Amino acid sequence: xxxxxxxxxxxxxxxxxxxxxxxxxxxxxxxxxxxxxxxxxxxxxxxxxxxxxxxxxxxxxxxxxxxxxxxxxxxxxxxxxxxxxxxxxxxxxxxxxxxxxxxxxxxxxxxxxxxxxxxxxxxxxxxxxxxxxxxxxxxxxxxxxxxxxxxxxxxxxxxxxxxxxxxxxxxxxxxxxxxxxxxxxxxxxxxxxxxxxxxxxxxxxxxxxxxxxxxxxxxxxxxxxxxxxxxxxxxxxxxxxxxxxxxxxxxxxxxxxxxxxxxxxxxxxxxxxxxxxxxxxxxxxxxxxxxxxxxxxxxxxxxxxxxxxxxxxxxxxxxxxxxxxxxxxxxxxxxxxxxxxxxxxxxxxxxxxxxxxxxxxxxxxxxxxxxxxxxxxxxxxxxxxxxxxxxxxxxxxxxxxxxxxxxxxxxxxxxxxxxxxxxxxxxxxxxxxxxxxxxxxxxxxxxxxxxxxxxxxxxxxx
Amino acid sequence: xxxxxxxxxxxxxxxxxxxxxxxxxxxxxxxxxxxxxxxxxxxxxxxxxxxxxxxxxxxxxxxxxxxxxxxxxxxxxxxxxxxxxxxxxxxxxxxxxxxxxxxxxxxxxxxxxxxxxxxxxxxxxxxxxxxxxxxxxxxxxxxxxxxxxxxxxxxxxxxxxxxxxxxxxxxxxxxxxxxxxxxxxxxxxxxxxxxxxxxxxxxxxxxxxxxxxxxxxxxxxxxxxxxxxxxxxxxxxxxxxxxxxxxxxxxxxxxxxxxxxxxxxxxxxxxxxxxxxxxxxxxxxxxxxxxxxxxxxxxxxxxxxxxxxxxxxxxxxxxxxxxxxxxxxxxxxxxxxxxxxxxxxxxxxxxxxxxxxxxxxxxxxxxxxxxxxxxxxxxxxxxxxxxxxxxxxxxxxxxxxxxxxxxxxxxxxxxxxxxxxxxxxxxxxxxxxxxxxxxxxxxxxxxxxxxxxxxxxxxxxx
DNA sequence: AGATTTGTGCTTAAACATTTA
DNA sequence: CTAAATGTTTAAGCACAAATC
Numbered sequence: 001x002x003x004x005x006x007x008x009x010x011x012x013x014x015x016x017x018x019x020x021x022x023x024x025x026x027x028x029x030x031x032x033x034x035x036x037x038x039x040x041x042x043x044x045x046x047x048x049x050x051x052x053x054x055x056x057x058x059x060x061x062x063x064x065x066x067x068x069x070x071x072x073x074x075x076x077x078x079x080x081x082x083x084x085x086x087x088x089x090x091x092x093x094x095x096x097x098x099x100x101x102x103x104x105x106x107x108x109x110x111x112x113x114x115x116x117x118x119x120x121x122x123x124x125x126x127x128x129x130x131x132x133x134x135x136x137x138x139x140x141x142x143x144x145x146x147x148x149x150x151x152x153x154x155x156x157x158x159x160x161x162x163x164x165x166x167x168x169x170x171x172x173x174x175x176x177x178x179x180x181x182x183x184x185x186x187x188x189x190x191x192x193x194x195x196x197x198x199x200x201x202x203x204x205x206x207x208x209x210x211x212x213x214x215x216x217x218x219x220x221x222x223x224x225x226x227x228x229x230x231x232x233x234x235x236x237x238x239x240x241x242x243x244x245x246x247x248x249x250x251x252x253x254x255x256x257x258x259x260x261x262x263x264x265x266x267x268x269x270x271x272x273x274x275x276x277x278x279x280x281x282x283x284x285x286x287x288x289x290x291x292x293x294x295x296x297x298x299x300x301x302x303x304x305x306x307x308x309x310x311x312x313x314x315x316x317x318x319x320x321x322x323x324x325x326x327x328x329x330x331x332x333x334x335x336x337x338x339x340x341x342x343x344x345x346x347x348x349x350x351x352x353x354x355x356x357x358x359x360x361x362x363x364x365x366x367x368x369x370x371x372x373x374x375x376x377x378x379x380x381x382x383x384x385x386x387x388x389x390x391x392x393x394x395x396x397x398x399x400x401x402x403x404x405x406x407x408x409x410x411x412x413x414x415x416x417x418x419x420x421x422x423x424x425x426x427x428x429x430x431x432x433x434x435x436x437x438x439x440x441x442x443x444x445x446x447x448x449x450x451x452x453x454x455x456x457x458x459x460x461x462x
Numbered sequence: 463x464x465x466x467x468x469x470x471x472x473x474x475x476x477x478x479x480x481x482x483x484x485x486x487x488x489x490x491x492x493x494x495x496x497x498x499x500x501x502x503x504x505x506x507x508x509x510x511x512x513x514x515x516x517x518x519x520x521x522x523x524x525x526x527x528x529x530x531x532x533x534x535x536x537x538x539x540x541x542x543x544x545x546x547x548x549x550x551x552x553x554x555x556x557x558x559x560x561x562x563x564x565x566x567x568x569x570x571x572x573x574x575x576x577x578x579x580x581x582x583x584x585x586x587x588x589x590x591x592x593x594x595x596x597x598x599x600x601x602x603x604x605x606x607x608x609x610x611x612x613x614x615x616x617x618x619x620x621x622x623x624x625x626x627x628x629x630x631x632x633x634x635x636x637x638x639x640x641x642x643x644x645x646x647x648x649x650x651x652x653x654x655x656x657x658x659x660x661x662x663x664x665x666x667x668x669x670x671x672x673x674x675x676x677x678x679x680x681x682x683x684x685x686x687x688x689x690x691x692x693x694x695x696x697x698x699x700x701x702x703x704x705x706x707x708x709x710x711x712x713x714x715x716x717x718x719x720x721x722x723x724x725x726x727x728x729x730x731x732x733x734x735x736x737x738x739x740x741x742x743x744x745x746x747x748x749x750x751x752x753x754x755x756x757x758x759x760x761x762x763x764x765x766x767x768x769x770x771x772x773x774x775x776x777x778x779x780x781x782x783x784x785x786x787x788x789x790x791x792x793x794x795x796x797x798x799x800x801x802x803x804x805x806x807x808x809x810x811x812x813x814x815x816x817x818x819x820x821x822x823x824x825x826x827x828x829x830x831x832x833x834x835x836x837x838x839x840x841x842x843x844x845x846x847x848x849x850x851x852x853x854x855x856x857x858x859x860x861x862x863x864x865x866x867x868x869x870x871x872x873x874x875x876x877x878x879x880x881x882x883x884x885x886x887x888x889x890x891x892x893x894x895x896x897x898x899x900x901x902x903x904x905x906x907x908x909x910x911x912x913x914x915x916x917x918x919x920x921x922x923x924x
Numbered sequence: 925a926g927a928t929t930t931g932t933g934c935t936t937a938a939a940c941a942t943t944t945a
Numbered sequence: 946c947t948a949a950a951t952g953t954t955t956a957a958g959c960a961c962a963a964a965t966c
Contacts, residue, residue, distance in 0.1 A: 023934055049951055060936045065952075081952045082943025098799045099602040110602070118600040125600075125808065129591030138580040138587075138778035140561040140572070173635060176803045184671060189651045206800050209646055235942075310803075316600035318806050337560045338668050339801065341638045341772075344780050344809045346587065485955055511930055522957045527931075543931040544964025697963075698932095 011048045013041060017057060024059055028067035036076050036091050043092070043424075047077065047085040073190075075208045078429065095201045095425040106453035109419035111249075111395050112443040113311045114370040117363045121314045124359055125350045137349050143342035144333065145171030152352040153321040156360070157307050160281040161293035164323045170336055173343045174318040175279050175308030176202060182275050182304045183210050185335030186328060191239040194232060194272070196224055198426040198436075200249045203242060203277075216429035221388030223248070223255030226262040233270040240273040245295055247280035247390040250426045250438040251397050254284060254390055257292045264298035273328075274303040282312040282364050283371070283392050301325040304332075309351050311394065313363055317347040368392060374441035374450055381454045394442035397423075400435050400461060409437075416460060418453045473510040475503060479519060486521055490529035498538050498553050505554070505886075509539065509547040535652075537670045540891060557663045557887040568915035571881035573711075573857050574905035575773045576832040579825045583776045586821055587812045599811055605804040606795065607633030614814040615783040618822070619769055622743040623755035626785045632798055635805045636780040637741050637770030638664060644737050644766045645672050647797030648790060653701040656694060656734070658686055660888040660898075662711045665704060665739075678891030683850030685710070685717030688724040695732040702735040707757055709742035709852040712888045712900040713859050716746060716852055719754045726760035735790075736765040744774040744826050745833070745854050763787040766794075771813050773856065775825055779809040830854060836903035836912055843916045856904035859885075862897050862923060871899075878922060880915045 015031045035041050047053075050068065054061035068085055071077045079085040099110050128134070137146075145153070150169050154162070172178045179202075187193070189211035195203070197216040207214050215238055217228045224243065232238060243263075245255040255263070267274055276295050285291050296305035308320035324332050336342075354360040371392045378396055379385075389397070400409075406422035413420050423436035439457070444450040477493045497503050509515075512530065516523035530547055533539045541547040561572050590596070599608075607615070612631050616624070634640045641664075649655070651673035657665070659678040669676050677700055679690045686705065694700060705725075707717040717725070729736055738757050747753050758767035770782035786794050798804075816822040833854045840858055841847075848861070862871075868884035875882050885898035901919070906912045 025934075051951075062937080062953095063935060065954095066935090068952090079952060080943080081941070082950070084951065094796055096796055096799055098605055098803070112602050115601045118597045121600050122597040125596060126591045129588045134587060135580045135584040138583050138776050139577045140574055140777045143560060173806075174803050176799075177801060180801045189673060202800065205796075209797065209800055211651060314600050315602045316804075316807055318803065334556055334558055334667075335671070337558055337638075338664065338671055339639060339642045341560070341636050341780065342778075344635075344806055345778055346809060346812075347806045350808075487955075513930075524932095524958080525956060527933095528956085530931090541931060542964080543962070544929070546930065 011052065011056065012045055013047050013053075014056065015053075020057065024057070025063050025066040025070065028057075028064065029070035032067065032071050033074070033076060036071075036087055039092065041087050043087050043089045045087045047087070049084055073211060089424050089427045089429075090204070094205065096205045097201055097421060097425070103419075105414060106418045106449055106456075107443040108439045108441075108453055108457070109421050110443055111311075111440040113315045113394065114367050114442045115315065116370065117366050118314060118316070120359050120363055120366075121317070121350065121354065124353050124357065127357075128346070128349050128353050131349075134346075137345040140342065142345065143337060145169070145343070145348055146345055149345070149348045149352045152355045153307075156309075156355050157281075157321060157323070160278065160285040160307070161297055162305060162307070162323055163297075168324055168326065168329065170322045170324075170332065171343050171348050172320050172322055172336060173340055174310050175277060175306055175320050176206075177318070177340065178304075178306040178308065178320045178322050179203060179206055179275065179277065181322070181332070181335045181339055182306070183207065183212060184339070185331045186273050186304070187212050187239060192236060193240040193242055193275075194224075194229055194238050195242045195428045196244075196248060196251070196253075197428060197432065198248075198251050198423060199242065199428045200244065200277070201421075201425045204426070204428055214428040216427075219251075219253065221253065221386070222259040223253055223388075224259075224263060226259070226266050229263065230266050230270075233266065233272070238270065238272060240275060241267055242275045242277070243295065244277045244280070246278050246284035246291075247393050250395065250421075250423070250436075252390040252393040252395070253388045254288060254290070255295075256290050256388075260292075260295050260298060264295060267299055267302070271302065274299055276303055276305045277308075278305060279308045279311050280390070280393075281307060283368065283390070283394075287368075287392065288390070296323065301327055304328060312367065313351060313354055313360055317350055319343065319348055319351045371442065373447060377447060377450060378439070378441060378454065381458050395438050395440045398437045398439055400437055402433055402435050404435065406435070413457070413460060416456050418456050420457070473514065473518065474507055475509050475515075476518065477515075482519065486519070487525050487528040487532065490519070490526065491532035494529065494533050495536065495538060498533075498549055501554065503549050505549050505551045507549045509549070511546060534675075535673060551886055551889045551891075552666070556667065558667045559663050559883060559887070565881075567876065568880045568911055568918075569905040570901045570903075570915055570919070571883050572905055573773075573902040575777045575856065576829050576836075576904045577777065578832065579828045580776060580778070582821050582825055582828075583779070583812065583816065586815050586819060589819075590808070590811050590815050593811075596808075599807040602804065604807065605799060607631070607805070607810055608807055611807070611810045611814045614817045615769075618771075618817050619743075619783060619785070622740065622747045622769070623759055624767060624769070624785055625759075630786055630788065630791060632784045632786075632794065633805050633810050634782050634784055634798060635802055636772050637739060637768055637782045638668075639780070639802065640766075640768040640770065640782045640784050641665060641668055641737065641739065643784070643794070643797045643801055644768070645669065645674060646801065647793045648735050648766070649674050649701060654698060655702040655704055655737075656686075656691055656700050657704045657890045658706075658710060658713070658715075659890060659894065660710075660713050660885060661704065661890045662706065662739070663883075663887045666888070666890055676890040678889075681713075681715065683715065683848070684721040685715055685850075686721075686725060688721070688728050691725065692728050692732075695728065695734070700732065700734060702737060703729055704737045704739070705757065706739045706742070708740050708746035708753075709855050712857065712883075712885070712898070714852040714855040714857070715850045716750060716752070717757075718752050718850075722754075722757050722760060726757060729761055729764070733764065736761055738765055738767045739770075740767060741770045741773050742852070742855075743769060745830065745852070745856075749830075749854065750852070758785060763789055766790060774829065775813060775816055775822055779812055781805065781810050781813045833904065835909060839909060839912060840901070840903060840916065843920050857900055857902045860899045860901055862899055864895055864897050866897065868897070875919070875922060878918050880918050882919070 050064040051061045076091045305323040406424040512526040513523045538553045758765045767785040868886040
């Protein structure tokens with residue numbers, strides 16, 4: 001066996017010098033990627049500093065910079081000036097969360113939307129099918145939505161505090177689709193977007209896909225901390241910010257009204273583009289006493305407001321409204337066309353009819369009731385709450401012990417029959433001490449099934 | 463006035479030295495971008511060689527390389543080793559082509575799909591609304607399509623020569639959506655994709671959006687030239703190839719069967735990823751005698767086959783099938799989820815019912831008849847055809863004089879009441895000598911309107 | 925056919941900025 | 946508060962490859 005004189009050198013990663021081919025930077029990046037994917041380098045591991053690795057490999061240190069950058073671009077590692085370079089928390093796996101009905105697990109993972117109300121939607125869809133203008137819904141016309149459909153959308157959002165006109169609203173295919181469109185139309189690869197430390201995992205994946213870097217900002221019970229945001233803005237060029245003010249996913253924190261103003265001031269000052277995902281507006285506006293208005297109102301010219309109907313009205317029809325300032329309009333229309341051409345006017349018409357007929361309110365009040373019951377049941381099992389939490393959220397953020405292996409925990413619970421997601425999946429940046437589980441309450445078929453799952457969970461967590 | 467001693471220096475572009483700030487590369491790129499956008503540098507203009515500009519600015523020539531690269535990334539310029547760097551043909555404008563019914567022009571621009579058949583779709587939509595399982599179409603389940611819907615899709619594509627299973631087909635929201643998903647899931651920014659010299663302008667825009675570079679390959683009456691493709695593959699790293707074999711958009715060329723085999727050999731040899739847009743399969747399979755099979759069959763493990771129903775069945779429902787090799791499956795599902803979550807099962811069900819009920823064939827035969835009549839009329843005006851042209855295409859590729867200004871021509875015709883697109887919009891790379899117009903035949907409301915438009919066009923072209 | 929023109933890719937060099945001890 | 950550690954950014958140098966003349 002060859003005697004490697006560096007065996008006892010205290011470097012966390014020692015690529016095989018002999019395996020290096022030219023171009024070096026590329027070769028190094030490949031070796032690093034392999035070692036991360038194969039699990040030899042665990043998430044959080046600190047890599048050797050650029051200069052140290054360069055010495056070891058007899059290269060200029062900027063060649064290492066380049067190799068590291070390549071891996072950073074792929075989301076495998078992240079670097080912090082002064083501290084070093086580290087393996088990303090979710091480097092080796094995809095954290096996309098989707099519906100998964102191939103197994104018969106109790107699903108506390110994917111957040112569905114209490115699908116028991118879809119009977120009402122089916123009735124309305126039938127009515128739409130009988131309309132004499134049905135044929136007019138089947139062509140290429142009105143790529144951003146037929147005027148009366150947009151008007152209905154504007155009416156719907158009026159109660160959340162949104163006021164806009166036909167030219168600044170577009171119908172797209174759900175919130176995820178809207179986020180994809182917003183990212184691709186307003187940002188470039190390499191741009192940075194500030195997010196909560198814990199944020200919507202599908203947004204993290206989307207950012208990764210578009211090579212947009214997330215800059216995690218700490219928060220408290222009132223939402224993201226303005227000082228921390230300001231600090232990051234001064235340090236590096238940040239291009240945008242992503243917020244879910246009405247009920248953060250996954251933490252359920254609501255941004256309080258005073259905090260919205262504080263954040264808006266920073267966002268304005270640094271010319272950030274705000275992406276506001278207000279999918280939970282229907283659960284918050286008019287219900288939570290502190291609610292005044294969306295952040296869009298405070299920054300109408302530099303914001304994109306996204307209001308999906310998937311959670312509030314119907315998940316399967318894939319309809320969301322996007323509202324944007326005039327500066328973004330041209331770009332937005334272009335991207336909507338490039339990605340969707342248009343959203344089916346038939347689907348949009350069913351949602352429109354739900355709104356115009358008043359059935360939408362009926363659905364919302366049923367969903368609220370279902371959410372109330374589910375939350376009541378949850379509280380019987382896990383009474384401890386945290387300040388700032390949303391009372392009616394479709395999911396809960398459960399604090400757990402700090403020293404468990406996140407993948408193992410998910411596997412353990414799967415074996416016991418429930419699917420849950422560990423807080424590591426929602427990390428936009430560095431690892432944290434505190435650990436949580438996100439428990440979806442809206443995906444079981446009944447309260448009984450929810451109870452069954454909570455039993456298992458409670459028992460497992462002891 | 464200041465005397466500039468370089469005024470007579472034969473450089474096509476002389477940035478103001480005094481306007482340069484550090485970082486130089488960035489400053490140069492900005493100045494160049496401004497001059498292109500403001501029209502001071504016309505499309506096709508040759509920029510100064512890197513070394514020459516570097517001398518002029520007293521910088522190392524690789525700094526100019528970097529500045530040029532920045533503009534190339536934005537699609538403003540393109541570089542050819544040995545020849546120089548040039549302003550892109552469509553640098554300053556968006557060439558996205560979308561439906562535009564805000565004006566009362568006769569639309570020969572956007573290619574619609576003879577919307578007169580939508581009455582049949584409306585009837586079938588009504589039937590679907592009466593199904594007792596309607597409610598089951600309204601949730602998050604089956605993100606890639608409900609099994610029976612996928613089966614119907616597979617049946618539909620069977621006659622085009624596609625054979626696949628449930629695991630390798632997904633329902634997405636139209637061809638454009640499918641292309642976006644294919645590009646984002648299988649390519650990285652900076653990757654290169656080979657295309658026909660003239661190609662689908664919305665694909666060009668999509669590639670620009672994702673920062674994927676197109677490498678134009680010349681072709682003849684049988685399609686893209688294999689030797690030219692091979693040449694490019696040997697020269698630079700090419701990652702993929704985009705083809706529309708059943709009826710190229712805009713040229714209407716069909717790739718002949720022998721050519722498919724020749725191209726497949728090159729694609730296999732160089733491990734390219736093939737994106738096959740077969741939106742016109744219904745107009746070609748079983749109609750054009752040379753048709754044997756899609757290229758997907760020749761390269762099943764390295765291809766994505768896209769079959770939209772927008773042109774063949776119904777444009778407004780936004781349903782396309784994607785068929786892919788096993789190697790792409792995981793990536794594909796992830797991207798579909800990230801961009802769409804799912805495609806509305808209601809829309810997919812209407813398309814499914816069209817196929818299962820046999821109404822789909824009825825629609826197709828009506829559309830073919832409409833296409834035949836439109837083409838017959840067109841031939842009365844412009845009898846000269848070119849070898850390899852599709853006989854039933856929804857649009858025609860009309861050769862025109864070489865020395866007209868493309869934007870001016872479009873504007874002139876708009877003033878006369880018709881919208882057409884000049885061949886410059888479809889250029890994936892360098893400018894060419896020959897000029898064409900793409901004339902959509904499928905977007906007028908009647909043959910009379912078509913005739914009216916052709917009259918105007920004929921008169922204008924003299 | 926060989927020299928010249930022109931763009932590409934990789935590596936190095938140096939000045940800089942931030943964080944941590 | 947300063948020094949050390951560590952990552953970032955910009956620019957230059959050089960070998961190379963393709964196209965042109």
